[in-house]
Amino acid sequence: MNTAADRNEAALTTQQTLAGQTVVVVGGKTGIGMGVARVARAAGAKVVVASRRVAPLVERSDLAEFAQVSLDMRDESAVQQVFEEIGALDHLVVTAAPDLGTWGSFMDADMHGVRNYLEGKFLGSWACARHAAPHLRAGGSITFLTGGMAVRPKLGxxxxxxAFAAVEALSGSLALELAPIRINTIRPGFVDTDMWGFLPPEHRDDLRKKVEDTFPARRAGKAEDIGHAALFLMTNSYVTGTVLEVSGGETLVPSVS
Ligand SMILES: NC(=O)c1ccc[n+]([C@@H]2O[C@H](COP(=O)([O-])OP(=O)(O)OC[C@H]3O[C@@H](n4cnc5c(N)ncnc54)[C@H](OP(=O)(O)O)[C@@H]3O)[C@@H](O)[C@H]2O)c1
Incomplete structure (x- = not known):
């Protein structure tokens, strides 16, 4: 039989409010990060969005509900300073990543692009976790972001x-090392953000159509779909050390891109 204490416990573990909490989203001014920032804000959090550019509100009025911070996550001392300035926080979400770049094949002589990608995605995620952790309040969490390529490699x-596989390994390892801080990773599938802006418009439309036709969810992912998953990971106090795929079923069907 359920006791009143059980019912209270159920209410507590299922509540999806972030009222009175501070959420920092590194990469939160665009794309998936902005979806996370919007959902966290709607759940009542104070949200700080951090990335290299600080956009004037006359150009980006959609950022008015967030505090903006300038941060290059490849610069460890800057990361440390930013988290010292922000002070106490409840949840960190790192969605930022370098542009996909043009490093070419594995056998290319120049490893500059590869180093740049790993420096940004992997060591950047590492540095953010490292320097945010001392400021996380009790009950806090860290969420990283990878993508389907973590488990389904693609030529080139x-x-x-x-980098994605390394971030997922880091996530599991930190769930042990930083416990009881909870550490998780979201592995999204195709999400229709400006990250795809490098494609000519007709190619982007084709890609979206293929996703709608073939993914079991029969639609393209939205940034808020990932925000919804991030809210779950921030608010469910029993989830740690997990990789949550939010992909519309992408990995069940042949690759579309
Ligand atoms: N969209 C998809 O379909 C999809 C699917 C699976 C996985 N992913 C992965 O999800 C991540 C984000 O995707 P997205 O669609 O949100 O892309 P996005 O809109 O291009 O966002 C990337 C963000 O990272 C920030 N950033 C880049 N370098 C940074 C640095 N050194 N320090 C701090 N911030 C930095 C950028 O802001 P600034 O330029 O201001 O620094 C930007 O806000 C990527 O890892 C991507 O591979 C995306």
Whole structure:
């Protein structure tokens, strides 16, 4: 039989409010990060969005509900300073990543692009976690972001697969090392953000159509779909050390891109 204490416990573990809490989203001014920032704000959090550019509100009025911070996550001392300035926080979400870049095949002589990608995605995620952790309040969490390439390599993207796999390994390891801080990773599938802006419009439309036709969810992912998953990970106090795929079923069907 359920006691009143059980019912209170159920209410507590299922509540999806972030009222009175501070959420920092590194990468939160665009794309998936902005979806996370919007959902966290709607759940009542004070949200700080951090990335290299600080956009004037006359150009980006959609950022008015967030505090903006300038941060290059490849610069460890800047990361440390930013988290010292922000002070106490409840949840960190790191969605930022370098542009996909043009490093070419594995056998290319120049490893500059590869180093840049790993420096940004992997060591950047590492540095953010490292310097945010001392400021996290009790009950706090850290969420990283990877992508389907973590488990489904694609020709020409060895650096991305390697960086994503490394971030997922980091996530599991930190769930042990930083406990009881909870550490999780979201592995999204196709999400229709400006990250795809490098494609000519007709190619982007084709890609979206293929996703709608073939993914079991029969639609393209939205940034808020990932925000919804991040809210779950921030608010469910029993989830740690997990990789949550939010992909519309992408990995069940042949690759579309
Ligand atoms: N969209 C998809 O379909 C999809 C699917 C699976 C996985 N992913 C992965 O999800 C991540 C984000 O995707 P997205 O669609 O949100 O892309 P996005 O809109 O291009 O966002 C990337 C963000 O990272 C920030 N950033 C880049 N370098 C940074 C640095 N050194 N320090 C701090 N911030 C930095 C950028 O802001 P600034 O330029 O201001 O620094 C930007 O806000 C990527 O890892 C991507 O591979 C995306």
């Amino acid at each position: 993207f060895t650096a991305v697969t390697s």
